[in-house]
Amino acid sequence: MILSPLARHLLRWIALSYIGVLIAVPVGLILWRTLAPGLGQFAAWISTPAAISALQLTLLVVAIVVPLNVLFGVPTALVLARNRFRGKAILQAAIDLPFAVSPVVVGVALILLWGSGGLFGFVENDWGLKIIFGFPGIVLASVFVTVPFVIREVEPVLHELGTDQEEAAATLGARWWQTFWRITLPSIRWGLTYGVVLTIARTLGEFGAVLMVAANMPGESQTLTLLVADRYNRGAEYGAYALSTLLMAVAVLVLVAQVILDARRAATVRQSEGG
Structure with a gap:
């Protein structure tokens, strides 16, 4: 048209x-x-003990969630791309579940599973390990909502690559881990990196699921998004604005990284097509 x-x-x-x-x-x-009000007031609000603690906790969650998603996401993508099996469609639907389900529902489900009266309540009641309303609950909620990103970015790349190079390596006597490290991983690096960037962005901004499973205690279980809501609800609107700006600044850095990765990936594709 x-x-x-x-x-x-x-x-x-x-x-x-x-x-x-x-x-x-x-x-x-x-x-x-x-x-x-000026940069001085802004700096004062984002340098309070509560703000620094919330930022540190948020970054710590990111540092745990990203490796977990990579560790389990890449093998899952390999299984989906390289195998046909019964229940594959169900597994695909389960992976996409965080896209369809409200984060608040995710939080409620985690409480029913890991709360003191839940299915796995013995972990807290008998072992003394507090999951819900503690730091582990925040990590679990963040992992749940970010599960699809690495898998959905890596799986299409694996489909596009095919299995010719991997089969050739196996024919030459390479072990599975050698094939993965020297052939598969370099081939999926851009998709994997893009999935990691999306995971970081979602973890930084997650609110609903974390709100349900965190005690929201300053210095213990209060992420940056929870602190923004807390400041606003308490009437400290400027504090909420300042912390929102800090959160946006971190998100912008992630966005810049994403744009750079897109440009480098496009350049790599052009070079490979030209060569």
């Missing part, structure tokens, strides 16, 4: 207006409210 120049300009302005109203205006308003 060929559009006239007027129609193209109209569609372009409609798209820009839509993005501006939904994204640019709210973000710009938060930045304006944050910086209105």
